[in-house]
Amino acid sequence: MADKMKVEDVLTKVKGWKAADGDTDAITKTFKFEDFATAFGFMSASATQAEKADHHPEWFNVYNTVEVTLTTHDAGGVTQKDIDLANKMDGFAAKLA
Numbered sequence: 893m894a895d896k897m898k899v900e901d902v903l904t905k906v907k908g909w910k911a912a913d914g915d916t917d918a919i920t921k922t923f924k925f926e927d928f929a930t931a932f933g934f935m936s937a938s939a940t941q942a943e944k945a946d947h948h949p950e951w952f953n954v955y956n957t958v959e960v961t962l963t964t965h966d967a968g969g970v971t972q973k974d975i976d977l978a979n980k981m982d983g984f985a986a987k988l989a
């Protein structure tokens with residue numbers, strides 16, 4: 893199992909993510925796209941990656957906005973798996989921007 897890391901250390905390895913409100917055991921970022929189809933494309937690419945890595949995001953989507961929260965349930969906090977998924981999701985978002 894991936895080891896739980898300090899959220900402040902994790903935040904040095906991802907861009908534009910922050911500690912989730914009232915929760916030092918998760919990181920969050922809000923992605924905004926041109927429209928729903930693009931937001932859904934981002935979610936689709938992220939879902940495929942999540943399945944591949946067996947590591948899944950929590951998210952909330954309204955139209956063109958996707959609020960993402962990452963944590964590792966098995967570790968009770970943030971791990972390298974969240975850093976990897978955050979960086980992948982940033983890459984998908986950059987391609988769709």
Ligand SMILES: C[C@H](O)[C@H](O)[C@H]1CNC2=NC(N)=NC(=O)C2=N1
Pocket residue numbers: 946947948949963964965966967
């Ligand atoms: C059994 C399976 O490997 C686990 O339940 C996986 C699935 N996806 C997961 N996703 C996340 N975010 N955290 C986990 O601990 C986790 N565990």
